[in-house]
Amino acid sequence: MKIAVLGGDGFVGWPTTLHLSDAGHEVHIIDNLSRRWIDTELGVQSLTPMDSIQERCRIWHELTGKRIHFHLLDLAKEHERLKSWLAEHRPDAVIHFAEQRAAPYSMKTDRHKTYTVDNNISATHNLLAALVETGIDAHLVHLGTMGVYGYSSVGAPIPEGYLDIEIDTPEGKKEQEILYPTRPGSVYHMTKSLDQIMFQFYAQNDGLRITDLHQGIVWGTHTEQTRRHEQLINRFDYDGDYGTVLNRFLIQAAIDYPLTVHGTGGQTRAFIHIQDSVRCIELALGDAPKRGDRVRIFNQMTETHRVRDLAELIGRLTGSRVAYVPNPRKEAAENDLVVRNEQFLALGLEPTTLEEGLLEEVVEVAKRYAHRIDRSRVPALSAWTRDIAQTLDRDPEGKSIRSIS
Amino acid sequence: MKIAVLGGDGFVGWPTTLHLSDAGHEVHIIDNLSRRWIDTELGVQSLTPMDSIQERCRIWHELTGKRIHFHLLDLAKEHERLKSWLAEHRPDAVIHFAEQRAAPYSMKTDRHKTYTVDNNISATHNLLAALVETGIDAHLVHLGTMGVYGYSSVGAPIPEGYLDIEIDTPEGKKEQEILYPTRPGSVYHMTKSLDQIMFQFYAQNDGLRITDLHQGIVWGTHTEQTRRHEQLINRFDYDGDYGTVLNRFLIQAAIDYPLTVHGTGGQTRAFIHIQDSVRCIELALGDAPKRGDRVRIFNQMTETHRVRDLAELIGRLTGSRVAYVPNPRKEAAENDLVVRNEQFLALGLEPTTLEEGLLEEVVEVAKRYAHRIDRSRVPALSAWTRDIAQTLDRDPEGKSIRSIS
Ligand SMILES: NC(=O)c1ccc[n+]([C@@H]2O[C@H](COP(=O)([O-])OP(=O)(O)OC[C@H]3O[C@@H](n4cnc5c(N)ncnc54)[C@H](O)[C@@H]3O)[C@@H](O)[C@H]2O)c1
Ligand SMILES: NC(=O)c1ccc[n+]([C@@H]2O[C@H](COP(=O)([O-])OP(=O)(O)OC[C@H]3O[C@@H](n4cnc5c(N)ncnc54)[C@H](O)[C@@H]3O)[C@@H](O)[C@H]2O)c1
16 A cells, blocks of 8 residues: 555654555655654653654665655645645555644643644644545544543543434434544644544545544554664653653653652543554554545554552552642543443454553663653643643652652 | 624624624724635625725714724734734623635635635634633634534434433433534534534633624624615625525525525525624623633524525515526535524514515615626535536526426
């Protein structure tokens, strides 16, 4: 297959690109490298030393003889170039990772909020409109998030995308299928909730074939392919904006920083290992919907955990302290989360569990690159509202820690 | 009250501005005049001769001694200027009309699709982020549309915004309140569906006080204030993109053009007279939600009619023929529509019915300005898909008419 990977320079996009190239597909990365610019803006860098995308592609070629093509293009701002690119290359599938994906970054200031909305919505919509305009019947696989549902549901298992509801009509109750209602908790999550409606529209109006993967929090670093050469290593974000909770705990443990749990740590979240994420995308690619089908939605996650349990687990594994600090987010203090993921299991996914994979991460990644960590970048400081901002403290190593276990 | 009317140069915005100024409020129009530019792009013009916004404001002042302030500002592109404006003027209420609002225009080409999404989403989101950033606790009243729900529901009455559903949980069925599910049928309608989710988020996260008016199709031209001077007259769109169905029938009747009904005309739509629309907005303004309340949603409409019944009605009134032409839209051929609107009735709205108002429109507007009509602009030619485009005909006066009654 000829596959376009939009956002292929990112944390999930890069290992996906390698995996698909390895499997024999012709892979084209389209990326505007905005994520690297944001590192520069924030003054942070990947824990793992990361080469330029051009260099990474060169090394992959040297190692395997396979070419990965890189195209610098801004999906949100270059609609005409995107169209020309599609018309020229006519991909069989398009995998769309190319969005601003950090909730804390999306909540920093109004500039970050508007950037996130303008970038993500225009990127997704430009792509949809361009596929229709060029008449290319590619399978579009998009990375969404479990977070669109918010975390304050009534405790029912979250189905894979759809819900049948009963509506009272003059002729009695009737069933209707709806998108499972979303309740996004940040501007970032909100953009994914908007994406979903755009997908529904374009599938219905234009027969676009779309798969939307509602992904859990991705953890881990290596995949089979990134392991093959030091310079193929994946990025690993640990800062307060882009670092996801588990990865942050890992590096906190590595540098003997307290494991900072927000609020009571009662938030339950869904997780998936990067290797599984990559496999799921391949499975989804192989199982495309037909023209006229509704959007196919998968829950792409393998485990759920309460944040404080994770912290305690890593604490036990590494001897680190757990520190409870004020929560910068506006969210329920405690929530349950049950997620259905039968579809991927039925397609043959065999999950890497936290229990198997964690220790490797601690040793091979966190400890190995610990000298590159900037401690001052570890606290999560983007507050969801002005009132919350006042409760935060710049120094979770010090006085804002409420209790330590 | 100090009120900002965003999009105050438009079809609903202008009479609203006059109405509120007349009632003693300090009114500021913010508009980028994009609607006038679109007239230029399409080579169409309002049936009624419309002065510049500056001239209209001058005449209102001459007539009443009251000032309407006009500010040229693009909500979608000038976030910083918007913030400064808000911080300087600190309005008590903001009425948001400023979006590209024609479904056919939004479906013309990919350029029109991306313009509509980028303009409407950025305009709405910039406003929300700016209100949060400036800390202004204004009541935000937005004009949404009944069209977000699509027109293929199971026949249940459409409630005012929310629906209680039952969800199966391990502990039995539980009730949950959700936004009434949307199913937008055009890119334009889709943007309003996205707006709704942004409102929900900002009401929940930041306590913004928001009212969303899900409006039916507006018909009619005059309000009490626009009648006071010829140069205060409201715009009246009759072209295939911006003309709404009833207004189009009226001018077709005036120039002895067949009343063009799309498909079987079995589509049922909700309607409201411009005078009632303006009153509803005033009623909504007077009934603001409190900080922390959910978004208040009203269905702003007074009657529903099947399109072919409307055509037949106007045909009887004027002696015009009704012509059934291929439908450029992708939609169900026939649908029922029952809409709840108790909230506005409870607030005292006394609807102007079609039966009372129609004849005046025919005589005072359509016939009076009939000499300004460009017949070639009457057909609706924006097709929802490429396949549909091929079924359309450039000349509904001639061969594409399937049957005439
Ligand atoms: N990482 C996770 O835990 C996680 C969890 C759930 C969902 N997701 C989703 O998966 C996708 C990939 O996540 P990630 O962690 O790899 O993010 P990332 O930020 O590492 O990668 C995103 C890539 O997209 C590019 N990009 C952004 N905007 C672009 C534009 N307008 N034009 C072209 N390229 C653009 C960036 O430069 C970056 O390389 C995202 O859509 C994200 O929302 C990620
Ligand atoms: N007319 C109807 O039948 C109808 C029905 C339902 C809902 N609505 C909604 O009511 C609102 C007003 O409708 P209308 O018929 O008056 O439309 P209109 O096009 O006549 O007016 C919209 C105004 O907003 C301005 N505008 C657009 N984008 C802007 C931007 N980025 N910055 C500043 N100004 C901008 C335009 O110049 C125009 O003056 C719209 O949001 C529409 O969706 C209208």
